[in-house]
Amino acid sequence: MSLSTRLTERFGIKHPVISAPMAFAAGGALAGAVGAAGGLGLIGGGYGDAAWLDEQFAAAGNQPVGCGFITWSLRKSPEILDAVLARNPKAVFLSFDDPEPFASLIRARSIPVICQVQTVRDAARAIDIGADVVVAQGSEAGGHGERRATMTLVPEIADLIASRSPATLLCAAGGIADGRGLAACLMLGADGAVIGSRFWASREALVHPNMHRAALAACGDDTTRSSVMDIARRIDWPPRFTARVLRNSFTDRWHGREEDLRANADEEAARWRKAWAEGDVDVANTFVGEAAGLIHAIEPAGEILDRIVREAEAAIQGRSRI
């Protein structure tokens, strides 16, 4: 058997795995390593730093990679998309706001559009505007997201796709960090998985070593969803999106006291940003999902991907032989 799916066929990749375009952490080295190992690697376009993106595309070398954007942020600096499209990326991934008009611009260049959604209602919109791939992201994911869980969101969107647009592909995101998770999301009806936290915990990811250590020491119970780190960073995320991070003294102090935090924003913003730069994980938050409890080593991304695929094949084959 193999794990070939419609995703591997459509993108000409070996394994049905996409690395999530995590802001700051997913640079060209990570995207390139995932691509070299047979997945689809994505650079995290984040909040739109053109010089950083240039560096990261360079770091991916000759390996074809794609790029992801935070859609509401891209609306503030749409010229970043033009610069990325000029590089003929393998795909462009949009999440966190209506995908238009960007999706149309991307498709006009014959570049595949991947739309990540957090609700069934947004999935319907992504299908209607012609997304090539819909990614159903569950709340267990690290970083920004919403409230639905991967376990129910994936099959519900699979049914929607089957009835409305059977050629649209579907990937699962949120909580998938090993072969068990990859096998599970294929059973749920996905054509592949978008994996974030597990690749965040790779040697190629651009992550402070203290944050890696904090994630390795954590179990999955130790994360929370909150907006306080966005308030502290003065990033205007739409309120429906919160970020999953490791709980620390900062979230313990401010979560549920968002108005007080806004009143102290100047002081707290400076403190949080200094702590982020220094890797002070008790003040700045470590952006990782519930899958932290499934991650026990920082390893090369290619080895991680190889193992996930082997484990998934073994899980499916083991079960089918009983």
Place this chain on the structure above:
Amino acid sequence: MSLSTRLTERFGIKHPVISAPMAFAAGGALAGAVGAAGGLGLIGGGYGDAAWLDEQFAAAGNQPVGCGFITWSLRKSPEILDAVLARNPKAVFLSFDDPEPFASLIRARSIPVICQVQTVRDAARAIDIGADVVVAQGSEAGGHGERRATMTLVPEIADLIASRSPATLLCAAGGIADGRGLAACLMLGADGAVIGSRFWASREALVHPNMHRAALAACGDDTTRSSVMDIARRIDWPPRFTARVLRNSFTDRWHGREEDLRANADEEAARWRKAWAEGDVDVANTFVGEAAGLIHAIEPAGEILDRIVREAEAAIQGRSRI
């Protein structure tokens, strides 16, 4: 192939499926129907109404069934456990508080103890006190629960069991409503699934027809987790546990305004309870999980179970042949 697992072997059942002991909804007719169809059926002991439990065990007829309890509530009327143990139930299921001293009392009668947990920390405790089965319940479940998602909680607890007590069985709960979900949780390392919402949406469940209709009309985006219905019902749930229900005008009005609700408790309690009795789903809440979006008909429980098993087998076999 078959879906035989350690769970089917240990309990002498045909399918690796347990029906959740949902308070009020899971009576003897449902538990008996699930048992007759080859699963393990559980009566919902709920908040400890001895006369109701007598009726429900009678309604199960000759079919062996088990019984579940809300552990913190059982602590207030522990004599209910004695009455249930005297019936030699197939298993006793404990959730929502430390399982002792009840687990020891149950095991002393050689009756299997099933401990449902919502965190890795509680799973460690359940393993340590000798639970026969640990149920990892994700937040997508209907009714009471916590914040972890099924997709990560199951494999993390599977690893804990493997390292600490390999003979302990593991089931997944939360978001499993069809064969895709059952196949997925087997891939995640579970020996079986505890299914709630899908059996709640059966002909045998004790549910007001208006609530069934509301769930059929809902998609998975339409649920929320809150404590407001417990405040309105004057049931003293520990604050860590919230209940997933369909959003309605009651939750829209009071969620986030819990202190105001307490100040209006007399009036709101009477209103909510009247609405519950009358099936007014805009005031009383419909207790169903995110899986509402996967449920499209109210059917006999036995047919539901048969289809789930056939779908799961097909999902695994289809994938293994590629």
